[in-house]
Amino acid sequence: MKTIFTLGLNESVDDSGNMDTKVLYDLVGQNPGNLAFHYGINRLIGFVPNSTPWGSSADKINIMGDIGIIPCANQLGVHTDMTSLANNLNGVNAKLVAVGLGAQSTVGLDGIPELTQGTLSWLEQVVKHAASNSPNITVRGDFTLKVMEHYGYGGNAVSLGCPSLLINKSRDLGERLEKKYNSPYRKVAVAAGQIHWASMSALEASLVRIMEDTKGAYIVQSTDETIALSRNDFSYVDEKFKDKLRLYLKLNMDERQFDDWIRQYMISFYHVPSWMEYLRRFDFVVGARIHGIILAMQVGVPGLCIAHDSRIRELCEKCKIPFVMAKDVKDGMTIQDLRTLSVFDGKAFDKNREEIAAEYQKFFVNNGIM
Secondary structure (H helix, E strand, C coil), X not given: CCCEEEECCCCECCCHHHCCHHHHHHHCCCCCHHHHHXXXXXXXXXXXXXXXXXXXXXXXXXXCCCEEEEECCCCECCCCCCHHHHHHHCCCCCEEEEEEECECCCCCCCCCCCCCHHXXXXXXXXXXXXXXXXXXXXXXXHHHHHHHHHCCCHHHEEECCCHHXXXXXCCCHHHHXXXXXXXXXXXXXXXXXCCCCHHHHHHHHHHHHHHHHCCXXXXXXXXXXXXXXXXXXXXXXCHHHHHHHHHHCCCCCCHHHHHHHHHHHEECCCEHHHHHHHHCCCCEEEECCHXXXXXXXXXXXXXXXXXXXHHHHHHHHHXXXXXXXXXXXXXXXXXXXXXXXXXXXXXXXXXXXXXXXXXXXXXXXXXCCC
16 A cells, blocks of 8 residues: 655644744744645545655655655746755655645736746656656646646646635535525624735725624734734734734724734634634635635635735636635725625535546546545
8 A cells, every 4th residue: 555645734733832933833834724725635535644844855755655745835936946846856756746736927917927947847856756647736726727838737737726625525515605695794704914915905904894893803824923913922023013014904003902902803723623613603704815715615604705816816716716806906895895796606616616526536546645
């Protein structure tokens, strides 16, 4: 029997409460949403493999097992140079499978990014380590598949969205969600954006107003300073950052009031089942974090994703997640907008999930994992 392992993160951080914020932040790959991705993969294959980080030496990877699953992110873009990882994979004996690879355009929303030679070399190494002649890479959407085709790797990839879409095994999840999309939204949570997205300040502030008015929650995934605040680790953060955050969210509060606001509303998660259980408390989740929206939908809570780039847009399109482009609501939203902007077809959602699930099963079987 072949030994399967993950070349990536663990799906949860069990002792997070006793960890320094910086250590914890690095363990989740600087975004707790990564855990949802890993958790979704493990639910698809039916077990939790041992894992070793991306940066592990070839010798370390070689003792992990026969087939390595690489959970990916937006590695295809001008912002990455995967030379060192490509060189490392050259010495790896295991077969490899990459899941959820994404491209990031810097030319509008659809321009083909100019990949570095190091990133192309990494792609070539992943393809060389395929277990069969079948594709050994899944990409997050059709735009990334287009990028792969442009660079000659279209035949090595299949567009399957995010594995976290398939955590809930119910065949009528979409139909049940559609009824809730048409129900009152009395308690709204925000899948929080981040302070570095300056153009989204007015929009994020409007979501915060909705959240406050409905006594909801502000669920954060980055930056490390924001994560620290959500953990009551105020010593990690200087007052300059807090002032910037307060201005970004347009909160007219003094220092003490803002501290109280943080402690009342901000929260973060490092264990996916706990995150999902918490989300059940809400009637709606809105925000710029796709995994925060997907996890809500997996527990039957409607959501609307704010897509600010091609990465998020293609995932929403592939997974049939309701979304709106950030530029179209840059001046802000109201709670009434949540309903009018959330275009959702439950039957189409269920059909799409069924088709993607079948393709994932075929993909993992062809690569010797199932």
